[in-house]
Amino acid sequence: MKYSQWIGLACTILVIIACYLPWIEIAALSTILTGMDGQGTNLGKPGKLHIIFCVPACILFLLPYIWAKRVNWFFCALGLAWAVRNFLIYARCEMGTCPERKYGLYIVLIGSVLMLAAALFPDMKIVNKQSKPL
Numbered sequence: 001m002k003y004s005q006w007i008g009l010a011c012t013i014l015v016i017i018a019c020y021l022p023w024i025e026i027a028a029l030s031t032i033l034t035g036m037d038g039q040g041t042n043l044g045k046p047g048k049l050h051i052i053f054c055v056p057a058c059i060l061f062l063l064p065y066i067w068a069k070r071v072n073w074f075f076c077a078l079g080l081a082w083a084v085r086n087f088l089i090y091a092r093c094e095m096g097t098c099p100e101r102k103y104g105l106y107i108v109l110i111g112s113v114l115m116l117a118a119a120l121f122p123d124m125k126i127v128n129k130q131s132k133p134l
Contacts, residue, residue, distance in 0.1 A: 005061045008076075008118030012058040015079070015111040019047030021104030024090050028097045034104060035086070046086045050108065053079035057115060069122040076112070076119040083112035 019035035026033065029040050035047025053075050060072035087109050091101050 004118040004121050008061040011111045011114040012054040016054050018104045018107035019050050022102035023105040024099040026099045072119045076116040080112040080116045083109045
């Protein structure tokens with residue numbers, strides 16, 4: 001893909017921003033939770049790990065080396081797995097209370113999928129090295 005590195009870079013920034021947006025609203029507790037704020041729950045701060053995965057991925061999207069593109073697969077795949085895990089844990093019902101999903105949770109999930117897609121299809125120029133005839 002021609003613009004995959006720029007799409008991947010934009011998605012990493014989008015995921016980092018979405019960690020600070022509302023993820024769920026729990027009506028019973030009258031709270032809105034973000035990825036960086038788990039007030040009143042035992043869900044923690046999963047947005048920190050998203051940022052830890054996105055910062056190296058952001059740098060690796062900009063590097064034009066083949067090893068950087070291969071290492072980037074690792075960070076983007078871990079980011080997607082963490083996003084799916086957070087979507088399943090944050091969106092579940094507990095003890096009869098079902099939270100209302102907010103847009104931040106969806107942005108993190110979609111952004112992580114697009115990051116991995118951009119990492120899998122980098123724009124690399126392949127140079128053929130011809131061997132000398134005998």
